[in-house]
Amino acid sequence: MRKEYIAPFFATLRAANPLPTTELEFTTPFELLTAVLLSAQATDVGVNKATRRLFPVANTPQAILDLGLAKLEDYIKTIGLFRTKAANLMKTCAILVEQHGGRVPRTREALEALPGVGRKTANVVLNVAFGEETLAVDTHIFRVANRTGLAPGKDVLEVEQKLMKRVPKEFMADAHHWLILHGRYVCVARTPRCWECAVIQYCDYQPKTPPPAASS
Structure with a gap:
């Protein structure tokens, strides 16, 4: 992913979900x-x-x-x-x-x-x-980082280290959630839903997945 694409990539994800959070339920x-x-x-x-x-x-x-x-x-x-x-x-x-x-x-x-x-x-x-600017690289983030070209790496630590360098500071606190949710619901493992992707124009993945054929 070209460096100039990174900020608009995250700005687009933020616009769609300004206050992302974990889907795990907790109070403390x-x-x-x-x-x-x-x-x-x-x-x-x-x-x-x-x-x-x-x-x-x-x-x-x-x-x-x-x-x-x-x-x-x-x-x-x-x-x-x-x-x-x-x-x-x-x-x-x-x-x-x-x-x-x-x-x-x-x-x-x-x-x-x-x-x-x-x-x-x-x-x-x-x-x-605790609001620390950390990135927990799970399978979803690992896939999105590699597939989009945002922070390609051979293992989760390499991807985490690259993300820490490439994600602009204004997006760092919530980047973890945006990337997980994007990987969980849009940039899924088997067949990415490119036709639903809001950040498709910034993504390196080729070929883009076409929408499924309409049932007759």
């Missing part, structure tokens, strides 16, 4: 951390269904610990890899209580030290809960 930084931890290889819809049951019962680190592993597993058993995620969440809650006064830390190093929390999860929490 801990609820967000929990939801993101549970979301690996799972849909936001599936995570929200589980946390709508879990959070009214236990939505703090101590409450999760008091709930116990078996009951936690029961609440999240509809989510893929729920046993591993439950174990990691219990360990994370113990660390939050013992080392952070039950609060979610605000540094990348402390977040990444939590079981089940990698760079992507830390970036989401820093961005969404």
Whole structure:
């Protein structure tokens, strides 16, 4: 993507969605951390269904610990890899209580030290809960960055580093959400919906996908 196209690319996405946010449901930084931890290889819809049951019962680190592993597993058993995620969440809650006064830390190093929390999860929490200018590169952002030519890279870290350099500062706080939503609903994996794309004129992808033939 040509450098002069980047600002209008994001300006167009912003005009269509001025206040983007995560589709995970949460009310506190801990609820967000929990939801993101549970979301690996799972849909936001599936995570929200589980946390709508879990959070009214236990939505703090101590409450999760008091709930116990078996009951936690029961609440999240509809989510893929729920046993591993439950174990990691219990360990994370113990660390939050013992080392952070039950609060979610605000540094990348402390977040990444939590079981089940990698760079992507830390970036989401820093961005969404604390307003940091971070970019959590998931499969959607990785695809959009490469396909459009915005920030091509062979792995998620390379794409993240290029995005941090190429995204104009005025768009940085919300770029994560715009790119995820664009990848989730328009620039989809198998057949990108180019005929619905508002930023098609800035995109390097060729050939553009034609609209599906009208049914007779």
